[in-house]
Amino acid sequence: DEIGLIPCPEARYNRSPIVLVENKLGVESWCVKFLLPYVHNKLLLYRQRKQWLNKDELIDITCTLLLLNPDFTTAWNVRKELILSGTLNPLKDLHLGKLALTKFPKSPETWIHRRWVLQQLIQENSLPSLATKGNLGAAPMERIHRLVQEEMNVCSEAAGRYPSNYNAWSHRIWVLQHLAKLTVKVLLDELSSTKYWVSMHVSDHSGFHYRQFLLNSLIRGTVTDNNILVQNQMVNEQNPSLQKGEESAGTEAACAEEQSVDLPRRLDEEMELCAELIDNYPGHETLWCHSDETLNNSHQSPATSHMTQAMDVDGLNESSSKQGYTQETKRLKRAPVQDSLGPEMEYQFVDKVLSTCRDVDQARFATAYRKWLVTFLGQ
Amino acid sequence: RSAYCAASVASLTNILTPTLFAGTAEWIARCQNWEGGIGGVPGMEAHGGYTFCGVAALVILKQEHLLNLRSLLHWVTGRQMRFEGGFQGRCNKLVDGCYSFWQAGLLPLLHRALHARGDPALSMAHWMFDQLALQEYILLCCQCPAGGLLDKPGKSRDFYHTCYCLSGLAIAQHFGSGDLHNEVVLGIPENCLQATHPVYNIAPEKVARAVMHFLQYPVPSLDPAS
Numbered sequence: 001d002e003i004g005l006i007p008c009p010e011a012r013y014n015r016s017p018i019v020l021v022e023n024k025l026g027v028e029s030w031c032v033k034f035l036l037p038y039v040h041n042k043l044l045l046y047r048q049r050k051q052w053l054n055k056d057e058l059i060d061i062t063c064t065l066l067l068l069n070p071d072f073t074t075a076w077n078v079r080k081e082l083i084l085s086g087t088l089n090p091l092k093d094l095h096l097g098k099l100a101l102t103k104f105p106k107s108p109e110t111w112i113h114r115r116w117v118l119q120q121l122i123q124e125n126s127l128p129s130l131a132t133k134g135n136l137g138a139a140p141m142e143r144i145h146r147l148v149q150e151e152m153n154v155c156s157e158a159a160g161r162y163p164s165n166y167n168a169w170s171h172r173i174w175v176l177q178h179l180a181k182l183t184v185k186v187l188l189d190e191l192s193s194t195k196y197w198v199s200m201h202v203s204d205h206s207g208f209h210y211r212q213f214l215l216n217s218l219i220r221g222t223v224t225d226n227n228i229l230v231q232n233q234m235v236n237e238q239n240p241s242l243q244k245g246e247e248s249a250g251t252e253a254a255c256a257e258e259q260s261v262d263l264p265r266r267l268d269e270e271m272e273l274c275a276e277l278i279d280n281y282p283g284h285e286t287l288w289c290h291s292d293e294t295l296n297n298s299h300q301s302p303a304t305s306h307m308t309q310a311m312d313v314d315g316l317n318e319s320s321s322k323q324g325y326t327q328e329t330k331r332l333k334r335a336p337v338q339d340s341l342g343p344e345m346e347y348q349f350v351d352k353v354l355s356t357c358r359d360v361d362q363a364r365f366a367t368a369y370r371k372w373l374v375t376f377l378g379q
Numbered sequence: 380r381s382a383y384c385a386a387s388v389a390s391l392t393n394i395l396t397p398t399l400f401a402g403t404a405e406w407i408a409r410c411q412n413w414e415g416g417i418g419g420v421p422g423m424e425a426h427g428g429y430t431f432c433g434v435a436a437l438v439i440l441k442q443e444h445l446l447n448l449r450s451l452l453h454w455v456t457g458r459q460m461r462f463e464g465g466f467q468g469r470c471n472k473l474v475d476g477c478y479s480f481w482q483a484g485l486l487p488l489l490h491r492a493l494h495a496r497g498d499p500a501l502s503m504a505h506w507m508f509d510q511l512a513l514q515e516y517i518l519l520c521c522q523c524p525a526g527g528l529l530d531k532p533g534k535s536r537d538f539y540h541t542c543y544c545l546s547g548l549a550i551a552q553h554f555g556s557g558d559l560h561n562e563v564v565l566g567i568p569e570n571c572l573q574a575t576h577p578v579y580n581i582a583p584e585k586v587a588r589a590v591m592h593f594l595q596y597p598v599p600s601l602d603p604a605s
Contacts, residue, residue, distance in 0.1 A: 164469065164472055166419075170419060170420075170423050170424070173422050203471045204471075205469055205470045205471045206424055209424040216413070284471065285470055285471045289414070289471075293413050
């Protein structure tokens with residue numbers, strides 16, 4: 001379940017450099033300078049049609065190569081060919097990738113190949129005829145669910161191995177968009193399962209960005225502006241998941257569990273999480289950034305959306321193509337919000353931080369946040 | 380990243396047609412997120428490298444106004460580190476010499492876009508970042524004694540960091556907008572580099588020459604007979 005390099009500059013004994021202990025695979029470092037060029041050369045000769053390799057040899061050689069250097073695209077591509085010809089089980093590549101990521105948690109090519117494999121697996125899963133939509137058996141759904149859960153684990157592990165692991169979190173978002181179809185249940189599950197993780201990684205901007213993604217998906221799936229609300233109701237009354245082209249094939253949408261979302265409460269909970277972390281861990285810009293954006297979203301929630309139409313959009317004229325994803329980047333000048341205690345509590349929170357903190361960065365973030373509160377909320 | 384490479388190549392070689400980039404500008408705009416910066420694909424975290432590529436591609440496609448320029452400006456200016464003077468690639472990360480170009484390089488692009496819409500508040504002598512502080516970081520912290528430049532002290536040199544530290548230094552030293560030019564050079568005058576083109580990151584004269592050269596040839600068509 002894990003690979004690693006054992007620092008060992010000289011071969012002292014005449015024995016194999018491979019060490020296997022408690023399911024961890026180690027390679028003594030002295031052998032890499034012999035092994036890597038050897039397998040690399042063998043693969044290149046095969047690709048140049050100068051030396052034939054049979055399927056088993058190809059699988060072994062690419063496996064060795066990728067455990068030493070998973071960013072070697074050609075090796076992954078050879079495995080793509082083996083998968084397409086039916087010789088290699090795609091699940092093996094998921095396992096190989098997972099192993100490579102224990103040592104190379106950022107490896108872009110590993111994540112890219114992983115997405116290709118997952119796409120192959122969903123295509124195998126989907127039924128050819130549209131007439132069967134809604135009549136899928138339990139097995140394919142269950143399979144996809146298990147795949148999704150496994151991907152969440154792999155991402156979480158990789159995120160823990162390298163701070164702000166952009167590629168791991170990007171992959172996680174991709175899996176939700178393309179495999180899990182962004183159903184309400186999935187979004188809420190992910191919010192709860194990442195809560196502990198982000199509390200343990202308070203500077204991990206990627207982790208908090210993921211939570212923004214989850215919250216934004218919940219918001220967009222229910223109400224952002226009247227256009228989208230109407231569209232959802234007309235197209236699919238049951239399912240709040242996104243219907244946008246590249247995010248949802250819609251095939252399994254009908255089977256998604258229904259769960260209503262108490263959005264204001266979720267956003268309040270997020271604010272509480274931020275406040276607690278900011279108190280406990282002074283001086284982390286990510287937390288303030290996250291708090292800022294969450295508060296912004298909670299003031300564009302359904303309860304206050306009727307006010308948005310009358311208000312000016314601050315600043316630039318934007319083209320109407322900027323709906324959807326970037327809704328949240330608009331700042332609205334608005335009258336004081338009457339239906340929420342949010343602002344009052346925020347002022348109290350910030351003033352408390354300012355009066356008690358001794359960390360210079362914390363003071364700076366709090367001051368900036370306070371200025372933003374005044375400007376944005378106009379109170 | 381790919382969109383920028385394509386736009387850069389196509390525009391320099393005069394093969395840019397509306398069909399080639401149909402929908403591209405709108406897609407790039409969708410990569411701008413709540414932070415104000417731009418991610419690799421829609422939904423991703425804002426990132427200096429992707430933000431530069433996205434904005435530069437939109438400048439080439441003349442569609443930079445699809446972006447929320449204000450939130451972008453807010454995001455990128457927030458990425459200059461107040462202690463180090465260099466730039467970080469994303470919120471709450473460490474400074475890195477290569478972002479001297481990816482991030483600081485956004486300010487000339489933004490200046491141009493805001494100027495085009497007649498913004499009265501633009502400076503006539505400076506970019507909207509601390510040019511001297513960036514130069515200090517690059518010159519004092521990013522040079523390898525044996526030659527070449529690097530990410531931050533303690534890292535080893537490589538060609539990528541050498542390229543982008545130097546590119547960032549050039550951006551920080553040269554302000555230019557229309558006929559206005561202003562040089563801000565930290566240290567001795569010999570520190571001054573040649574200016575670089577903020578979209579293509581090659582010398583402005585080279586951009587001009589490439590464009591002139593390829594304008595001589597017609598835009599290739601998809602007609603097999605030709």
